[in-house]
Amino acid sequence: MFSSKEEFKKSFINRIEAKGTEKNLELAHETLWEMTCEWVQESWKRTNQLYEENHDKQLYYISIEFLIGRVLGQNLLNLNFYNLVKEGLDELGLELSEIEELEIEPGLGNGGLGRLAACFMDSLASLELPGHGYGLRYRSGLFTQHFVDGNQTEQPTKWIKEKNNVDIRREDLAVDIPYYGEVQLVMGIDGMHTKVENPEWVKAVPYDIPIVGANGGTVNTLRLWQAEVSERASSVGKEYAVYERETAKITDRLYPDDSLEAGKILRLKQQYLLCSASLQNIISNHKSSLEKLPNSIAIQINDTHPALAVPELMRILIDDYTLDWEQAWDITTRTISYTNHTILEEAMEKWGSHLIQSLLPRIYLIIEEIDRRFKESLQNQGKDDETLHKLSIIEDGVIKMAVLAVVGSYKVNGVAKLHTEILKKREMKELNEQFPNKFHNKTNGITHRRWLIKANQELSGLITETIGSQWMKEPERLSELHYFSQNQNFLQDFQEIKSLKKEQLIHHLQRDQNIIVDPSSIFDIHIKRFHGYKRQLMNILHIQMLYDRIKRDSTYRPYPRTFFFGGKAAPSYHFAKQVIKMINTVANKVNNDPLARQHLHVVFVENYNVTHAEYLIPAADVSEQISTASKEASGTGNMKFMMNGALTIGTFDGANVEIFEQVGQENAFVFGMRAEEVMDYEKNHSYDPKEIIESDVEIKKLMEELVKGDWTEGKANVDFIVGQLLHEGDPYFVLKDLQSYSKEHEKILDAYANPINWAEMGVKNIAASGIFSSDRTIQQYSDDVWQLTKVPSMY
Numbered sequence: 054m055f056s057s058k059e060e061f062k063k064s065f066i067n068r069i070e071a072k073g074t075e076k077n078l079e080l081a082h083e084t085l086w087e088m089t090c091e092w093v094q095e096s097w098k099r100t101n102q103l104y105e106e107n108h109d110k111q112l113y114y115i116s117i118e119f120l121i122g123r124v125l126g127q128n129l130l131n132l133n134f135y136n137l138v139k140e141g142l143d144e145l146g147l148e149l150s151e152i153e154e155l156e157i158e159p160g161l162g163n164g165g166l167g168r169l170a171a172c173f174m175d176s177l178a179s180l181e182l183p184g185h186g187y188g189l190r191y192r193s194g195l196f197t198q199h200f201v202d203g204n205q206t207e208q209p210t211k212w213i214k215e216k217n218n219v220d221i222r223r224e225d226l227a228v229d230i231p232y233y234g235e236v237q238l239v240m241g242i243d244g245m246h247t248k249v250e251n252p253e254w255v256k257a258v259p260y261d262i263p264i265v266g267a268n269g270g271t272v273n274t275l276r277l278w279q280a281e282v283s284e285r286a287s288s289v290g291k292e293y294a295v296y297e298r299e300t301a302k303i304t305d306r307l308y309p310d311d312s313l314e315a316g317k318i319l320r321l322k323q324q325y326l327l328c329s330a331s332l333q334n335i336i337s338n339h340k341s342s343l344e345k346l347p348n349s350i351a352i353q354i355n356d357t358h359p360a361l362a363v364p365e366l367m368r369i370l371i372d373d374y375t376l377d378w379e380q381a382w383d384i385t386t387r388t389i390s391y392t393n394h395t396i397l398e399e400a401m402e403k404w405g406s407h408l409i410q411s412l413l414p415r416i417y418l419i420i421e422e423i424d425r426r427f428k429e430s431l432q433n434q435g436k437d438d439e440t441l442h443k444l445s446i447i448e449d450g451v452i453k454m455a456v457l458a459v460v461g462s463y464k465v466n467g468v469a470k471l472h473t474e475i476l477k478k479r480e481m482k483e484l485n486e487q488f489p490n491k492f493h494n495k496t497n498g499i500t501h502r503r504w505l506i507k508a509n510q511e512l513s514g515l516i517t518e519t520i521g522s523q524w525m526k527e528p529e530r531l532s533e534l535h536y537f538s539q540n541q542n543f544l545q546d547f548q549e550i551k552s553l554k555k556e557q558l559i560h561h562l563q564r565d566q567n568i569i570v571d572p573s574s575i576f577d578i579h580i581k582r583f584h585g586y587k588r589q590l591m592n593i594l595h596i597q598m599l600y601d602r603i604k605r606d607s608t609y610r611p612y613p614r615t616f617f618f619g620g621k622a623a624p625s626y627h628f629a630k631q632v633i634k635m636i637n638t639v640a641n642k643v644n645n646d647p648l649a650r651q652h653l654h655v656v657f658v659e660n661y662n663v664t665h666a667e668y669l670i671p672a673a674d675v676s677e678q679i680s681t682a683s684k685e686a687s688g689t690g691n692m693k694f695m696m697n698g699a700l701t702i703g704t705f706d707g708a709n710v711e712i713f714e715q716v717g718q719e720n721a722f723v724f725g726m727r728a729e730e731v732m733d734y735e736k737n738h739s740y741d742p743k744e745i746i747e748s749d750v751e752i753k754k755l756m757e758e759l760v761k762g763d764w765t766e767g768k769a770n771v772d773f774i775v776g777q778l779l780h781e782g783d784p785y786f787v788l789k790d791l792q793s794y795s796k797e798h799e800k801i802l803d804a805y806a807n808p809i810n811w812a813e814m815g816v817k818n819i820a821a822s823g824i825f826s827s828d829r830t831i832q833q834y835s836d837d838v839w840q841l842t843k844v845p846s847m848y
């Protein structure tokens with residue numbers, strides 16, 4: 054460790070010189086990385102020692118995705134070394150930000166769910182809570198997106214390097230995972246036991262990533278499993294080369310579908326490897342007092358993807374540790390809790406019984422027994438057939454993972470108030486009635502350390518100058534900014550920082566994608582995965598309306614706006630890909646029109662990821678959060694924008710509802726149908742987009758142009774878009790909400806015309822955003838679900 058800039062410089066130079074090569078950025082990156090690892094190492098070791106000595110209750114967060122983003126800069130920041138290192142390097146003629154740019158971000162997640170897991174890791178360590186992650190080490194993370202003729206193409210993204218990786222291999226902790234085989238009863242000294250004969254063994258090797266909390270005191274562990282051939286695989290029933298190939302495939306890549314239940318055997322192998330390896334690892338540390346397991350650990354499963362943790366924990370307790378069923382069930386259902394992230398029917402995980410039966414025969418028997426006992430108890434309570442049907446885990450040859458997860462958990466939560474209400478009153482009504490105290494809400498959050506302190510160091514500095522630095526520890530203290538929302542000097546400083554962040558974004562985009570943007574335009578940003586319900590289509594249709602108005606009406610000359618899009622579509626999601634193609638086509642037309650381009654600019658940022666988000670969000674004036682009400686469980690991008698002083702244009706959906714509640718609707722642009730309305734239309738099949746088209750001349754004209762192919766390129770493109778809006782009944786109510794969306798955008802223009810007012814609203818958003826820090830979310834989970842105790846690092 055070092056305590057001054059001079060010491061840092063000296064040590065940095067010594068190391069570089071020892072390497073004996075010429076000074077360059079790559080070498081500087083390598084050196085800084087090594088130094089950072091050493092600084093982290095000490096705290097990491099000490100944290101683990103403390104946990105062991107005190108026997109503190111540990112939380113394990115199991116998730117198929119952890120979208121951590123770049124780590125070097127964030128670690129330096131949490132260690133409180135960032136500025137010192139930056140200045141030191143400056144004096145050596147090196148730019149820290151350029152060194153940071155050399156890091157390839159590990160894209161080990163699709164979007165919201167994976168990024169949430171990463172924010173939670175940061176908050177756990179920063180609150181000095183003993184909480185660790187278990188995930189998978191995919192060789193390729195989420196694909197890299199490129200546009201070819203406006204169409205998305207996908208390339209695998211390899212992030213693992215020869216050396217200096219973010220993770221550390223722990224060969225000593227490898228475990229074997231059994232697939233296939235036959236279940237047999239065998240006689241032991243203490244009675245009959247179940248055993249799987251001749252399984253196909255796969256070795257799971259953990260790689261650890263240190264999670265550095267604020268001030269560097271607590272360092273928790275994110276443990277990612279990689280599939281490898283097992284030493285016990287000599288007797289595999291197939292050719293060894295085939296076994297080798299199949300094994301390597303298990304953790305070869307992340308599944309790129311973020312809201313589709315895929316049902317593929319490889320996915321099931323991933324899920325079981327994650328659950329079995331993690332639980333074996335957990336139990337090996339706690340085997341001395343298994344009856345007390347619920348007091349010494351808590352396991353949180355992030356959606357149903359790790360729901361096999363329920364039968365796997367049962368298997369370990371019964372088969373490996375000879376507990377009886379009742380004991381094992383009691384322990385399991387007091388240890389595991391589950392978070393639901395969706396009510397979309399197509400995202401609810403279901404597995405064919407046969408698939409599980411053949412790949413995981415013992416696990417299948419356990420699920421069957423859980424189901425049988427549960428049904429028996431329901432029958433004893435006199436439940437009718439309808440309820441029995443809703444509550445069954447196995448039915449018509451499929452296993453419903455959400456029901457398994459609810460039955461096997463002691464707590465189940467949704468991720469925003471509205472979402473939790475919909476779960477309790479509709480989607481999981483019967484389960485909620487059966488287990489009245491299980492369901493609860495935990496509104497999502499984001500780590501302000503990455504999304505404000507790191508991504509917007511300038512704003513963060515201004516806030517500290519204004520209200521002191523305590524807000525970093527207690528983000529709800531951002532509310533103190535409210536007093537300054539009418540202070541002209543403060544507002545001016547805020548505006549200047551916004552302009553600076555726009556310039557930085559422009560510079561970044563110019564370097565990365567050769568895009569040029571007018572810094573004085575309104576930055577209106579829509580970044581998230583492409584999905585029907587997220588309604589990127591509504592945004593682009595509105596841009597077409599604006600184009601038409603500009604062309605048609607010589608008095609309509611709106612203030613210049615740049616509409617940014619960013620996001621990937623699942624490779625198999627054809628409709629979403631057609632929307633991407635259409636946005637690129639519209640962008641071409643609008644951007645190349647001499648009149649329209651004075652008012653409108655459409656920019657599609659290629660390969661949207663965490664790093665791009667860190668540039669885009671601080672530069673935003675307007676945050677697009679326009680999902681069909683009831684469909685977006687929470688959203689977390691909405692919170693990141695708010696915290697950076699952007700104004701939200703949004704529907705009453707997910708956490709938007711709570712954002713509006715905090716900041717006041719007068720400081721946001723709210724429009725569109727309510728969740729109740731949407732769900733009623735869906736229930737009664739009573740929405741007909743043709744009625745909208747016939748009653749609204751502007752929309753009618755737009756549809757005619759669309760059908761003619763004015764806004765698309767190629768027949769498939771027109772057919773898909775028109776097909777969805779007309780023939781498939783506009784399932785996401787795009788046309789229904791389009792005019793109220795357009796009116797809200799006009800209000801945005803009016804408001805922006807008064808820059809001081811606009812800035813005031815932005816500051817009010819920042820002031821009201823503290824509650825959306827994931828520190829608050831994690832503290833609530835800890836109080837209501839995990840019951841963790843803070844372990845002061847004494848630093």
Ligand code: 26Q
Binds near residue numbers: 167308314
């Ligand atoms: C399932 C089966 C096969 C392959 C992939 C998947 C899969 C993978 C990822 C299914 C879903 C996901 C991710 C879902 C997700 O990101 N949901 C989002 O979670 C956020 C955090 O709670 C919420 O804010 C968003 O509203 C929600 O959409």
